[in-house]
Amino acid sequence: MKTSIIAIALLATAVTACSTEPASNAETTEAAMSAELVADLGGELQGPVYTKNEGETLALTGYDAVSYFNGDAPVEGSKEFRVRYQGFDYQFATAENAAIFQTDPAKYAPQYGGYCSWAIGANDALAPGDPTVYHIVDGKLYLNFSKDVAKRWTKDVPGFIEKGDQNYPTHDASEHYTS
Template sequence: MTRLVMFLALFISNLAIAQDEIYTGYFSNKALSGYDTVAYFTDHKPVEGSDKFVTEYKGADWYFASQEHLDMFKAEPEKYAPQYGGYCAWAISAKSDFASADPKKWAVVDGKLYLNYDEKVKQMWDQNQALHIKQADANWPALIRKK
């Protein structure tokens, strides 16, 4: 029994470390749960993408509401992709750990898109965005190297 517990602890620990660079959830390969990442910048709100306008980037499928948005993303993916791979910006900052993010809990700060886990977490992140961005920027490279 002890060996089983140790095996499970090691297995779960390794799963926690082996995160994809882009958050897609467990049962999908959709970045941002299929929301159009360009729309945050052009429409200033979350807009669901269409399976008519899809591209692959960094191992994830990105959906867009229009051909125009798809073309904009393809031309400058780093400009439109969310920071920290679409994981919760507060978790990357405050916990130096991965957490899922809700594409409806977002902010564009200095031309960059940030997502958060839920409304409560977003409120905490909003209290000091600059500090959280600075901390997350410092934490992110080490988290990705753990892959």
């Protein structure tokens, strides 16, 4: 019986290894990227997520989303502790922060996909959010484009959040800020 199981396993391995269709570069790259993930939480994308370049998947410009809530200042994450959520990769400074994010990713992911909270609230527009210019309001992370823009946003935080909550869902997940 053991010999039969081993023979079947070896045969399956041989058939896989002798496949006539080589993996494409995209498949190989995706497999390598997935191998580096701490976790893939899946989930449906609710709207656009800001990345530096269109087509990239690194959210929050690599900053540790949990660090906004448990430290003096946000810190950059590491590729070593990467979690995929709604198709985008979040990096963390520690395994502990990656584990905390996994318990409730919606709590830690930035509002409006990391786009500028003032721009989406005031102008229904997508503008990059700077991960070093942020506010935590009612336990949620909001980014702004710059310190000057953040000053405008703080003049009516509840109003801009109300408008942002209405405006952001009208944007398609495939949209990306372009200058």
